[in-house]
Amino acid sequence: MNGRRRKQTLGMALGALTLGVGLLGSAYAAGDGTTQSPAYQSSIKVPDQRNGERREAAKLATLAKIDATRATSAALAQVPGTLRRVALDNENGNLVYSVEIKTASNAIKDVKVDAGNGAVVHVDTPSDEEEAEE
Structure with missing residues (x-):
């Protein structure tokens, strides 16, 4: 009987372990396993764009509620300095x-507005x- 009980206990432990691994795997698959970057959220969410960058840029411009001048003013108020460039971007849906x-x-700061x-x-x-890409 002792050997039989040991086999039952071992079988239940392996079953529980298999179930646990399966649950962890499905939880991992539900998310992509990564932390979203950037961590900030904007007031305008951009739907997933699959039409190429040129069409996306045109779509983004129609969604923006402020212009580049206002964005630049807000950025320079937060980080004084000389403007290098400004661009409207889709940052993970923001x-x-x-x-x-x-x-x-002479530090370069990228201010998200x-x-x-x-x-x-x-x-x-x-x-x-x-910086090298630019």
């Missing part, structure tokens, strides 16, 4: 202006790879 500013200390309400939602320093 419609933002990406305003690149060179500060007095909500294209719906003009609020600064994020400020970061572009990586060397991003």
Whole structure:
């Protein structure tokens, strides 16, 4: 009987382990397993665009509630410096202006401005790879 009970216990433990691994796998599959980047949210959500960049750019322009001038003013109020470039971007479904500013200390800051309400939602320093792409 002792051997039979041990086999039953082992069988139940393996069954529970298999069930646990299956549940973890399905939970992982439900999400993509990554943290969304950027972590901020804008007031305008952009639907998934599969029509190419040119069509996407035209669509983004029609969704924006503020213009590049207002976005630039908001960015420069938050991060004083010299404007390098401004672009309307879809950042993981968030419609933002990406305003690149060179500060007095020669640091480059990428200021994200909500294209719906003009609020600064994020400020970061572009990586060397991003600067090289431009």
